Amino acid sequence: xxxxxxxxxxxxxNEVKKFWKKEDxxxxxxxxxxxxxxxxxxHLENEFPLQDAWRNFHTQExxxxxxxxxxxxxxNRIDWIMADKRVKVLSxxxxxxxxxxxxxxxxxxxxxxxxx
Numbered sequence: 001x002x003x004x005x006x007x008x009x010x011x012x013x014n015e016v017k018k019f020w021k022k023e024d025x026x027x028x029x030x031x032x033x034x035x036x037x038x039x040x041x042x043h044l045e046n047e048f049p050l051q052d053a054w055r056n057f058h059t060q061e062x063x064x065x066x067x068x069x070x071x072x073x074x075x076n077r078i079d080w081i082m083a084d085k086r087v088k089v090l091s092x093x094x095x096x097x098x099x100x101x102x103x104x105x106x107x108x109x110x111x112x113x114x115x116x
Contacts (some may be wrong), residue, residue, distance in 0.1 A: 005033055009040045013047045025084040025116060026050070031107060035076035036061065050082040053092040053112035064094060064108050070101070081112045088115040 009032070020026055026048055034040040036052060044050055054077065063075030083089055090113040098104075 002034075002039060005038075005040050006043065009043050013043065016048075020048075025087055027081070027083050027114075029079075029081040029110075031065075031079050033078050035078065036080065041080070044082060048082075049085045051085045051089065053081040053083050053089045053114070054110060056089045057092050062094060062108075064110060065106060066103070066108060068103050068106050070096070070098060070103060077110075079107055079110045081110055083112065083114055089113070090115055 012028075016026070016028070028044060028048065028050065032040050036055070041052075061077050063072045064077045064079040065075050066072045081092065092110065092112040094108040094110055096108050
């Protein structure tokens with residue numbers, strides 16, 4: 001499984017490099033199915049000048065995948081917003097809202113405000 005994720009991020013990296021100009025800001029975000037200290041993340045940070053919007057404001061990790069239960073004590077934050085190191089991240093949070101205990105997705109959306 002880890003080998004598959006690493007293969008997938010290498011494909012993404014190669015595709016991004018086809019059109020990304022180093023003078024342009026870069027943002028890569030989504031569900032990476034890997035924790036923030038995993039090999040997928042390390043690969044991205046080695047290839048691009050990225051910062052984790054979440055870690056700028058939170059020292060403690062939270063799980064972003066919750067299987068529609070609202071919490072997953074043994075999970076990881078597998079949803080990331082990786083922002084160019086040259087931009088200022090103003091805030092980052094997870095939207096844990098629900099309606100009567102029902103969640104619209106099995107992941108908490110990660111939201112960041114960024115100044116370009």
